[in-house]
Amino acid sequence: MRAMSLAIAVLITMPQGADAAAVRELSGVPEIIDGDTVQFEATKVRLEGIDAPQMDQRCLDNAGADWNCGVDARQHLEKLSGGRPWKCIPVRKNVYGRQLAKCRVGEEDIAGQMVRDGWAIASTTGFATYIPDEQRAKASRSGLWAGSFVAPLDWRQHNWHAKVLGRMIIDEKSSHRLMTSAFGPNPPSAACAIKGNINWSGQCIFHKPGGRWYKRITMEARYGDRWFCSPIEAISAGCRETRR
Numbered sequence: 001m002r003a004m005s006l007a008i009a010v011l012i013t014m015p016q017g018a019d020a021a022a023v024r025e026l027s028g029v030p031e032i033i034d035g036d037t038v039q040f041e042a043t044k045v046r047l048e049g050i051d052a053p054q055m056d057q058r059c060l061d062n063a064g065a066d067w068n069c070g071v072d073a074r075q076h077l078e079k080l081s082g083g084r085p086w087k088c089i090p091v092r093k094n095v096y097g098r099q100l101a102k103c104r105v106g107e108e109d110i111a112g113q114m115v116r117d118g119w120a121i122a123s124t125t126g127f128a129t130y131i132p133d134e135q136r137a138k139a140s141r142s143g144l145w146a147g148s149f150v151a152p153l154d155w156r157q158h159n160w161h162a163k164v165l166g167r168m169i170i171d172e173k174s175s176h177r178l179m180t181s182a183f184g185p186n187p188p189s190a191a192c193a194i195k196g197n198i199n200w201s202g203q204c205i206f207h208k209p210g211g212r213w214y215k216r217i218t219m220e221a222r223y224g225d226r227w228f229c230s231p232i233e234a235i236s237a238g239c240r241e242t243r244r
Helices: 069-081 110-116 131-140 152-156 172-178 231-236
Strands: 008-014 021-028 031-034 037-040 043-047 086-093 099-105 148-150 164-166 194-198 204-207 226-228
Touching: 021 037, 031 069, 037 086, 043 110, 069 110, 099 110, 110 131, 148 152, 148 172, 194 231, 204 231, 226 231
Parallel strands: 043 099
Antiparallel strands: 008 021, 021 086, 031 037, 037 043, 086 099, 148 164, 194 204, 194 226
């Protein structure tokens, strides 16, 4: 039965004078999208205050080998969730219209646990709640901190001058590898087949399946090309849709 895995949306009212607002509490067992994003039926929610690697983000492990850390971060969130019900309180939307929420699984602050375990970092956009958790994960070399990686925000924005985080000191060639997609020329899944192509001027242009130029675009991870699962994901990574 899928009933146990479907989320139930509950409206709760928080009285704050005449203009009291209805806050939509999302509860149930969500689908885990990546290390900081879940989905309750049609509502996608990102965990407030943290940033986890993208699904196709590349890291280096403690031996300097390539490592698909985005996939492992997602798996860790799945493990923490353990098929248990979540309760999420939406707090705001970011500039891309994504819903950010504070979520608990039982009594556990799930976002904080991801940071404490080293599979996400405290948000680099001004939300400082989880910085102490990040410092402890860094000191214990947990999760991502055991090897080398760049902040997910730098990775999404193709910041080739991003600071390398983690315990290892790496050379320029290895640093460049951290900025490329861990996925190859083929999409990771049929649901994530939008092509994000870096053009000659360094601009990321995305092409949806069925588009005029889609089949002619060759994906080259070494140039920063990457796959996306939705247009909003591509836009939030700094890409724009092709005009032709």
